[in-house]
Amino acid sequence: MAGARIRCSQAVQTPRREEPSGETGDAAGSLRELPRWIRFYLYGMHGLSLDVLLSSLHGVSNHRDPKLLGFSSPYLCVVHALNHFLLEKVYAQKKSFRGRPVVFHLVFYPSIYIGLQLLIGNLSTLTEQVRVLSGTQLAVHYLLALYFTQVFHRWVSRLRYRSSGPGDRGDGRPYAPQGLPGLVRFLFFGMQGLLDEVIFTSIFHLVEKSDRSLSGHTSPWSFLMYGSCSFVVEKLYLHLRFVRGWRTWQRLPIYVCFIYTWEFCCGLFLRQFGACSWDYSHYPYNVMGLITLLYLPGWVGLSLYQDILSNVLMRIKVCTKEGTDLGEERKEVNGELDSKK
Known part of the structure; x- marks a missing residue:
């Protein structure tokens, strides 16, 4: 009897193992590599933005125009995008240069990058004369190339994509997960704006001037x-949808x-310095x-598209380390959840 009581007391005192709640699996399994369509x-956008920036700097150095007009096209x-995919593969070869990072970052990658840019330049001009880079262009x-290998590729390799997005809680309550940092979102929206304007002006030139180069x-x-x-x-979207529940x-x-208020205020400010690049005086209303x-339908369409972009950006997070393996990342998440328990 005494032995039975001891065994019973031990059974009572032995802590029962808790069944996994599924939170760990959901948190770890919901992260994956950035999809190809997002990277594309x-x-x-990134390449087009660099086109605009470099061409605007070249223009202001020659003409001193405060409007800083820059050029690109949907073709470019x-x-x-395709060029960046190739460079992504080149950057992945960094593992083959272990112990020789200087050779990779200062010689190997820049050589391939410059060669690709020279090839793109000759393909875009479509002339029989081979285009040669000047010393300044080189x-x-x-x-x-140093910017790509030291900043851009490292940053992109840290991005992860959630399989669940806003409103996917499952209990009917909307929620907005934390996504990219504010500065990164600002940069993304800025590049998106340049893309929108280049596409719009290129279509305008195609319709009005029959310019098939689609230069914008x-x-x-x-x-x-x-x-x-x-x-x-985006802040309005998060508040109005997830706090107030507006449709x-x-x-x-x-x-x-x-948007109209912001465009008017920014244009009025830039006009004081002769830097406003648009003038709708010849348009009605x-x-x-x-x-x-006249641009009201366009702004409505872009506003709807803005909500879609915000939902996508809320699915993306930045990892703490460059090129963190998803398996290691899941272990880190599991460790954090275990510590919380």
Whole structure:
């Protein structure tokens, strides 16, 4: 009897193991590598933004125009995306240069990068004469190669994508997961704004001037304007949808009113310095040539697209280490959850 009591007391005192709640598996399994379509989109925008920046700097050095007009095209956007995919493969060869990082970062990668840029330049001109880079262009491309290998590729390799997004809690309650940092979102929205303007102006040139090169223009000032405006509109989206529960048709008037106000204020400020790159004076229903109701359908469409982009960005997170293996990342997540338990 005494032995039975001891065994019973031991059984009572032995802590029962808790069944896994599934939180660990969900947290670890929900992260995966950034999908190709997102990388393609990001690479294209990034390359187009560099086109605009470099061409605007070249223009201001020659003409001293405060509008800082820069040029690119949807064609080049696609070419840059494909080029970045190739450079992504080249950057992955960094593992083969262990113990020799200087050779990879200062010689191997820049050589391939400059060769690809020279090839793209000759393909874009489509002339029989081979294009040769000048000393200044060679130096610029070399600096860009260092930027890619030291900053851009490292940053992209840290991005992970959640399989669950806003509103996927499962209990009917909407929620907004934490995504990219604010500065990164601002940069993304700024590049998106440059892409929007280049596409719009290229289509305008195609329709009005039959320009099949689809060359479009924009300005780095638009980068700041779109980046800041979209950043605020996203905050409105998060508050109006996830806090107040407003539907799309309720949010759209708020978006459009803010966009028109922001465009007017930014244009009025830039006009004081002769840096405003747009003038709607020849369009009907314009206010001081800075805004026009003729573009209302376009702003409505971009506002709807803004919500889609915000949902995508909320699925992306930045890992703490470059190229962190997903298995190691799951272990880190498991460790954090175990410590919380």
